Amino acid sequence: MNVLECAGLVKAFDDLxxxxxxxxxxxxxxxxxxxGPNGAxxxxxxxxxxxxxxxxxxxxTVGGTEITTHxxxxxxxxxxxxxxxxxxxxxxxxxxxxxxxxxxxxPKEQLDLRIDEVLEVIGLADRSDDRTDEYSGxxxxxxxxxxxxxHEPSLLILDEPTVGVDPQxxxxxxxxxxxxxxxxxxxxxxxxxxEEAERLCDRVAIIDGGKIRAEGTRRELVExxxxxxxxxxxxxxxxxxxxxxxxxxSEIESISAAEASVEIxxxxxxxxxxxxxxTAQQANVGISGVEVVEPNLESVFLHLTGKALRD
Amino acid sequence: MKALAIxxxxxxxxxxDPSTIFFVFxxxxxxxxxxxxxxxxxxxxxVGVLDEGGGPFASEFVAEIVENEDFDAIDYDDRKLLLEDxxxxxxxxxxxxxxxxxxxxxxxxxAEVEFVGRLDQSxxxxxxxxxxxxxxxxxxxxxxxxxxxxxxxSFDAAVQSAQLVAAGPIGTDVARESTGESVFGENLxxxxxxxxxxxxxxxxxxxxxxxxxxxxxxxxxxxxxxVSTPTSIGQILVGETGGRFAIAMIQGLFIMIGAAVAFEVRxxxxxxxxxxxxxxxxxxxxxxMLMGAIFDNDxxxxxxxxxxxxxxAALGGCMFPLEIFPETMVKVAHxxxxxxxxxxxxxxxxxxxxxxxxxxxxxxxxxxAVLLLALGTWRLREKLTH
Numbered sequence: 267m268n269v270l271e272c273a274g275l276v277k278a279f280d281d282l283x284x285x286x287x288x289x290x291x292x293x294x295x296x297x298x299x300x301x302g303p304n305g306a307x308x309x310x311x312x313x314x315x316x317x318x319x320x321x322x323x324x325x326x327t328v329g330g331t332e333i334t335t336h337x338x339x340x341x342x343x344x345x346x347x348x349x350x351x352x353x354x355x356x357x358x359x360x361x362x363x364x365x366x367x368x369x370x371x372x373p374k375e376q377l378d379l380r381i382d383e384v385l386e387v388i389g390l391a392d393r394s395d396d397r398t399d400e401y402s403g404x405x406x407x408x409x410x411x412x413x414x415x416x417h418e419p420s421l422l423i424l425d426e427p428t429v430g431v432d433p434q435x436x437x438x439x440x441x442x443x444x445x446x447x448x449x450x451x452x453x454x455x456x457x458x459x460x461e462e463a464e465r466l467c468d469r470v471a472i473i474d475g476g477k478i479r480a481e482g483t484r485r486e487l488v489e490x491x492x493x494x495x496x497x498x499x500x501x502x503x504x505x506x507x508x509x510x511x512x513x514x515x516s517e518i519e520s521i522s523a524a525e526a527s528v529e530i531x532x533x534x535x536x537x538x539x540x541x542x543x544x545t546a547q548q549a550n551v552g553i554s555g556v557e558v559v560e561p562n563l564e565s566v567f568l569h570l571t572g573k574a575l576r577d
Numbered sequence: 578m579k580a581l582a583i584x585x586x587x588x589x590x591x592x593x594d595p596s597t598i599f600f601v602f603x604x605x606x607x608x609x610x611x612x613x614x615x616x617x618x619x620x621x622x623x624v625g626v627l628d629e630g631g632g633p634f635a636s637e638f639v640a641e642i643v644e645n646e647d648f649d650a651i652d653y654d655d656r657k658l659l660l661e662d663x664x665x666x667x668x669x670x671x672x673x674x675x676x677x678x679x680x681x682x683x684x685x686x687x688a689e690v691e692f693v694g695r696l697d698q699s700x701x702x703x704x705x706x707x708x709x710x711x712x713x714x715x716x717x718x719x720x721x722x723x724x725x726x727x728x729x730x731s732f733d734a735a736v737q738s739a740q741l742v743a744a745g746p747i748g749t750d751v752a753r754e755s756t757g758e759s760v761f762g763e764n765l766x767x768x769x770x771x772x773x774x775x776x777x778x779x780x781x782x783x784x785x786x787x788x789x790x791x792x793x794x795x796x797x798x799x800x801x802x803x804v805s806t807p808t809s810i811g812q813i814l815v816g817e818t819g820g821r822f823a824i825a826m827i828q829g830l831f832i833m834i835g836a837a838v839a840f841e842v843r844x845x846x847x848x849x850x851x852x853x854x855x856x857x858x859x860x861x862x863x864x865x866m867l868m869g870a871i872f873d874n875d876x877x878x879x880x881x882x883x884x885x886x887x888x889x890a891a892l893g894g895c896m897f898p899l900e901i902f903p904e905t906m907v908k909v910a911h912x913x914x915x916x917x918x919x920x921x922x923x924x925x926x927x928x929x930x931x932x933x934x935x936x937x938x939x940x941x942x943x944x945x946a947v948l949l950l951a952l953g954t955w956r957l958r959e960k961l962t963h
Contacts, residue, residue: 313801316805317804317805318801318802318804318805318961318962319962319963320962320963335804335810335961335962336809336810338807338808338809339807340807341805341806341807342806342807344805346802346805348798348801348802350797350798351797351798352797352798352799352801352802353797353799354586354590354794354797354799355797356590356593356594357586357589357590361589365582365586366802366806368578368579368582369579369582369583369803369806369807369808370806370807371579371807413802
């Protein structure tokens with residue numbers, strides 16, 4: 267069953283159309299990525315999904331309940347973690363959690379319990395009563411996420427949660443998101459880091475200029491644009507002779523030789539690699555090294571939009 | 578309950594800021610004290626009195642000073658200490674009755690009383706009162722001397738007779754009659770004029786400058802995060818408004834109660850004063866909400882809040898009494914809620930008015946509150962969801 271369904275979302279700011287006909291769905295336990303560069307429309311899209319920004323058109327339902335800025339029903343199922351660290355700096359972590367817990371309508375006893383649990387999960391139990399303006403950036407970021415988890419939402423929306431975070435905290439955040447997916451929480455994750463989308467997301471939407479350009483699993487996206495694996499062979503001997511020997515293999519799409527290496531573009535490199543190595547042996551060409559480069563979302567994005575993710 | 582949580586978090590944040598504590602609670606009280614001490618009515622100068630001889634005539638002279646309502650007398654038995662206290666301002670002036678006071682008067686000589694004071698105008702004017710007391714006593718002795726010289730009685734007997742005559746209803750007294758109305762009313766306490774002005778000034782100032790906290794909450798993204806929770810926009814707006822209102826009420830109540838306890842300020846009809854305070858706090862909250870929704874930079878809003886707050890206070894009569902404004906300026910002053918608030922308090926404090934006497938002021942302040950709150954919440958709603 268889909269936890270989130272959104273369709274036809276449109277948002278314009280004066281003449282600028284920030285989001286244009288965005289729609290997708292997320293099932294329970296699924297992690298869905300919105301991958302795109304800054305200004306692609308990710309934050310505007312999830313702001314409408316979280317019910318904090320009025321859309322010009324389109325619908326959002328979470329758990330079957332429609333979400334708008336004016337509805338409160340259904341929002342209890344959403345945990346929203348904004349890109350900005352949206353906490354009170356002059357309150358402690360515990361006070362921040364208590365405040366938002368009240369807004370989520372948690373009963374006092376449950377709230378007390380959940381605050382302690384979340385503080386443990388985000389690793390701030392021993393600093394829970396310190397003012398948050400005394401925290402490091404990573405600690406604030408973890409509290410920012412913790413607030414979104416407090417009421418155990420069925421949909422967690424994370425807007426670029428690792429921006430400006432040190433590698434250690436980043437890894438902790440990514441591990442936490444992976445665990446959430448396994449626990450059955452639907453996760454909507456926006457990022458402009460290709461590695462994060464590849465690591466975390468079951469399905470990814472590539473968004474640019476306010477439009478979703480493509481959507482699917484990593485493999486589906488790669489296949490969608492016809493990307494192939496690249497096999498780089500280090501050659502001891504005659505590279506042209508190896509090229510000649512490999513020409514009859516029909517699965518090879520293209521092949522090119524340099525002074526001491528051969529680059530082969532092929533579909534399904536892992537299955538074809540033994541045959542390529544056998545052919546090299548039969549052609550009496552030594553192989554000094556093998557590198558298989560699978561196509562990634564970066565190259566898909568480049569193919570779809572004509573620009574790099576970090577442009 | 579959710580609105581209450583938002584209100585409570587606003588109050589908690591305000592109370593946690595040490596600089597706010599000073600400007601919200603301590604500074605207004607200091608200002609009431611300073612203004613009341615400098616310009617307020619009911620000032621009673623302290624006169625230090627040293628009776629070096631202790632004879633009956635000297636004691637009688639001292640008793641006249643002690644009983645005089647213009648002075649607050651302090652008894653001294655050490656000349657050096659008296660002089661030091663006058664120098665330090667503990668006593669505003671000193672009167673020293675010499676050791677031979679009684680002897681000189683009894684023998685028909687002139688007894689010199691020392692008047693010690695610093696060279697300031699207000700003290701010099703009280704010297705004439707001391708001289709009048711001395712002149713009264715001298716008149717008794719002159720009369721007694723005359724009786725003795727005429728051989729009608731002994732000096733001591735004549736003094737006793739003259740004293741009895743002096744105490745009776747004889748002689749010339751200057752009766753004082755008032756015409757027209759007193760500018761500030763009768764029986765105005767020393768701090769009664771400054772306390773309402775400062776209450777209104779600071780409640781508005783804090784509310785307007787406090788708009789920075791609302792902008793800060795927006796800029797941090799906390800406001801939008803609130804919208805993402807199952808909390809209606811209405812509850813958020815009520816909570817934020819409640820926060821501004823609660824802070825204004827806390828400050829207003831503190832000034833009101835503090836001034837009543839510490840400076841014996843009489844606020845007049847309690848219900849009327851409470852209604853005025855609530856309305857002033859609501860107008861302040863509305864102003865704070867509007868500024869918090871209009872501006873996007875908290876530092877800019879804080880500075881503008883202070884500027885606007887002080888400007889409106891000056892225009893509205895919180896810095897100089899409306900009663901000394903020219904007629905045109907009084908009309909201009911009433912474009913501010915401050916002037917209406919001051920009018921209301923003036924009616925309650927100085928003229929013993931009740932709620933029924935300040936209905937116009939209540940209506941105008943309520944109008945200000947409704948207008949500002951409506952504009953503020955409308956703008957904030959737009960900011961939160963667009």
